[in-house]
Amino acid sequence: MHVMVIGAAGMVGRKLVERLAVQEGALGATLSRLSLVDVAEPPVPAALAAIASSRTLDLSAPGAAGTLAAARPDFIFHLAAVVSGEAEADFEKGYRVNLDGTRALFEAIRLEALNAPYRPRLIFASSIAVFGAPFPARIDDTFFATPLTSYGTQKAISELLLADYSRRGFFDGIGLRLPTICIRPGKPNKAASGFFSNILREPLAGKEAVLPVEEDVRHWFASPRAAVGFFLHAARLDLAQVGVRRNLTMPGLSARVGEQIEALRRVAGDKAVRLIRREPDPAIREIVAGWPADFDASRARALGFRAEASFDEIIRVHIEDELGGRL
16 A cells, blocks of 8 residues: 655654554555655654655645656645645745645646546545634534635635545545644744644743733644544545545534643643743734634544543643653
């Protein structure tokens, strides 16, 4: 089985590859070839060095998608994207990477199948940003997509393309609308949602963090570990169960910023909480105000997707996976 991870140098991509390295049969079949692709060179785990290749490539560059499709991977994880804040700040880059690159990949797969039968499983990283206000108290699986950001629009268009290309039989696709992933390891990025992780990750490391919104802001979360689980489950899932509605809102946890902070207090104490500095940012507040806060992800749960049930659990996942299991 040949697996390709596009966006393999990103946080979720790296963790997905790490899971493949330690969990034999994670995709339900023997992994014989692994292709890792990103604009920055993706790392190759030592355990997969014999079967893995790593290449630097911009999916939106002319001819790049065709090169990838010509390798005919059996499974394609499409995780590459410009994050929300950057897509809003740089309109052209957001559309070039998030939409044009995605459509180029879809079309390259279709054209490759003209040479000989080919129908890979394609798992696409979408986002709850496809939804825009006004929202009901909880968004269910029948709520319509009316994004209020360029990033959300790019993801929503890609979802429609994925559904149509799957309907036509060009590939067997599924789109996963990810919650905000928290706690993200590493350094802060340009995502507008980055502060949700920053206010936990930095204090856990003894560093100061900035909170740009009020504590009553509510949002939808899952851990990086849960996100990797979503993608692996989607790869193994019988998509006949999913039907023609190929894009699913993933399970998560709805919580207020204040609840995040109280969970931090329970796990790491008052000293960690005192490292959070309130510094209102009107631009971030405006973006966050257009995001959904709670979901009824019954469809995904019925299909076997799972996430954390409390923020204490999310924090403990971070401590186990990033801090060696201790503070």
